[in-house]
Amino acid sequence: MSIIRVENLVKSYGGLTAIDGISFEVEEGTIFGFLGPNGAGKTTTINVLCTLISATSGKAFINGHDCAKEPSNVRKSIGIVFQDTTLDKDLTARENLVFHAYLYGVKKSEIRTRVHDALTFVGLYERKDDLVKKYSGGMKRRLEVARGLIHRPRVLFLDEPTLGLDPQSRANLWGVITEMPKKHNVTIFMTTHYMEEAEVCDNIAIIDNGKIIAEGSPEELKKTVGGDVISLRTRDNHWSRQEIKKMFGIDSEEKDGELYLTTGRGDACIPELIRGLGDMVLSVKLQRPTINDVFLKLTGKAIRDEDVSGMSNIKEEVRAYRRRH
Amino acid sequence: MEFNAIYVLVAREFKKFIRERSRLVSAIARPLLWLFLVGAGMSRLVSPKAGMPYTQFIFPGILGMTILFSSIFSSISIIWDKEFGFFKEILAAPVSRLSIVIGKGLSGTVVSTIQASIVLLLFPVLGLKLGLFQILEVLIIAIAVSFCISTFGILLATFYESYESFSVIMNFIVMPMFFLSGAMYPVKLLPKPLAVATKLNPLTYGIDALKNAIFPLEEGPMSADFSLVTDMAVILFLSFTFVVIAARLFERKK
Known part of the structure; x- marks a missing residue:
């Protein structure tokens, strides 16, 4: 109910x-x-x-x-x-x-x-x-x-x-x-x-x-912005990318020497990833989307950087309205 | 009407009144200053032949003033509560606006009647002789006047949102109400425009009722201006009106 x-x-x-x-x-x-x-x-x-x-x-x-x-x-x-x-x-x-x-x-x-x-x-x-x-x-x-x-x-x-x-x-x-x-x-x-x-x-x-x-x-809500992002550093990015493609069928992106792959359930992927890549892996980081990412995607702005002066304008307007009525 | 809410509003005011010693002290000090500094000085100007010594004449007015200040102070604490948020706690409760107005009105009534009673104890010092019946009469009038002025104060409080308006209310409403109430001079001696303003002031009837009870002079410039019945009728009618209007104004949702 x-x-x-x-x-x-x-x-x-x-x-x-x-x-x-x-x-x-x-x-x-x-x-x-x-x-x-x-x-x-x-x-x-x-x-x-x-x-x-x-x-x-x-x-x-x-x-x-x-x-x-x-x-x-x-x-x-x-x-x-x-x-x-x-x-x-x-x-x-x-x-x-x-x-x-x-x-x-x-x-x-x-x-x-x-x-x-x-x-x-x-x-x-x-x-x-x-x-x-x-x-x-x-x-x-x-x-x-x-x-x-x-x-x-x-x-x-x-x-x-x-x-x-x-x-x-x-x-x-x-x-x-x-x-x-x-x-x-x-x-x-x-x-x-x-x-x-x-x-x-x-x-x-x-x-x-x-x-x-x-x-x-x-x-x-978080699913709507795409899945989790796993970023990893490896000894050999090129080899690792191919392995990942073989294991999960996902293309990973290389950026600033790190590999990024987007998946549904990142936490479940990590053990498999490490087993497959073995000691090629130097570090793994899991980034899950936050509600802020949802907001960002929907409105194109972060939820926190609201316009403070705009806010006080609204309050001022409401007050003025109340005085008139 | 929710009696539980009315009760707890009065209990809150009473508790705070007892806790704030400074409020009690200044509430008692103000009438003393007027009575013995202003009154004693003025009595040299006013011939006692007019009916009685000036300090005796202003005694009902000083009682009225005590009621005026403490009732208004109690009621406009609503503005304070509005500004500091507590009033929202009251407005959000499942309590009718009528109960809130009556509860706040009775809060003011309780604290001002207590203060007026303390000031009343001074009557022997001023050479007044009051019988038991008169004292009871004064107390009953004090209760009615306190309620009337408190509800008037609540009405005032509905128009203001911030505590800065406190001094505006004091200077432009409360002080004129005091001076144009027959407290310091008989209404019948005032020039016409002032006399008209005085007759529009609720406090005038309260002080006049007190004059009727404290010195039942038949005539003379210092005698009461209206009959006790008229005074009480006006006070009760105004109280009722203030309560109804204030409850209506609180009901208004924006």
């Missing part, structure tokens, strides 16, 4: 179209990655799904509830970790979670255990009575994840959850996120522009300029 269903969703601000007719479905219990450069429409999509803004046209359903018509039911079904911190820094971690529990109508008798469990899950129980302003960025983000789980949502939205975190905090948070679908019976919908993070997702949709340009599992 699809826990999220989006049909032809459009959101425009005056002349600016932030989301341009997107459709997708998310399977229950999976981690779904919504990928794209800044300003592609990721956050706008989340805001529509979370019923914070209304769509210009199209439909969105979460847990079977229409985001436009039953916002209250949708809100009960979801937890959200926004891009910017939305904690009360003048309250303690525990108080923030208790506040949330009351706000979402959690039964009073259950609040204590739920808060305890959530804090333990993200490893913050020891620091529960510290004011949030004393927390580091990574701790805050984990606390927000814990808060998002307090009311037992069916879907947890994470908008750029690892943005601005140091590598250790990122790894820590990733551990927490990947554990969640099984442990808390929740579907994860996350946006990111870190390609490595997308690899962990069960399914990915790549969005650019408000349109979904590719969809599928990371493996499927």
Whole structure:
């Protein structure tokens, strides 16, 4: 069953179209990655799904509830970790979670255990009575994840959850996120522009300029850019090329003294390759395509080198639009 | 309406109010400054023959001012919450906008009523004699006025997105509201244009109600300007209006 269903969703601000007719479905219990450069429409999509803004046209359903018509039911079904911190820094971690529990109508008798469990899950129980302003960025983000789980949502939205975190905090948070679908019976919908993070997702949709340009599992998407590339250095490139041709029937390319061959499953090819070429091989390197290569192929630009000034222009335009209406 | 949400919004405000000592201290210090520095100085200019000493006359006004500042401060903390993101946590919850407005309104009501009660304790120092019934009357009025001004503050907060607007609100809305409220001078003595502006100010009716309760003078320049019934009717009507409009404005999705 699809826990999220989006049909032809459009959101425009005056002349600016932030989301341009997107459709997708998310399977229950999976981690779904919504990928794209800044300003592609990721956050706008989340805001529509979370019923914070209304769509210009199209439909969105979460847990079977229409985001436009039953916002209250949708809100009960979801937890959200926004891009910017939305904690009360003048309250303690525990108080923030208790506040949330009351706000979402959690039964009073259950609040204590739920808060305890959530804090333990993200490893913050020891620091529960510290004011949030004393927390580091990574701790805050984990606390927000814990808060998002307090009311037992069916879907947890994470908008750029690892943005601005140091590598250790990122790894820590990733551990927490990947554990969640099984442990808390929740579907994860996350946006990111870190390609490595997308690899962990069960399914990915790549969005650019408000349109979904590719969809599928990371493996499927990577297949679209061709297979793995094995590069090797040998004692005799000419001889090796002929051997490789005999073994796999593939022409390899020679570039800068190295041989490059493209195959479907590079990791499976390597042992055979070494057996065949014997001690002619000096070194072997396997390069697998990344999601970034997928993005590069589809749009002709790398996902990270987004135009920052262009982005702030869009934000400025949206703000101006809001002021007028 | 979600009572759990209303309760927790009030609890949050109360907790923060108790934690921030400086807020409490400045909230109590401001009325004292006005009462004993401005009031004491001005009382030399105003003949007590007009009905009572000036420091006594401005006491309801000072109570009103305490309520005005703390209610508005509590409500426009919404702007602060908007800027620092916390308001999103509230808006994304399965809670009706009406509950949010009432919850924030009651938050302001609780903290300003507490502060007004502390200032009220000064009445013997000023030579005022209040019976138990009068004290109760003042407290009930204080609650109603606090709610009215808090909801007005929430309405203001819906129009601003950044905390820089704080000084604009203070200088162009709160201070004029204080001066044009009959706090420092009787409304009936004001020149016509000012009197009209004063009558459009919700705080005027709150302070007038307090005057009615604290010194029930029949007549004279320092007596109350309207009847207590009129005052309370206006306050309740305005509170209701502010709540409805503010809830509507929060409902608006962009």
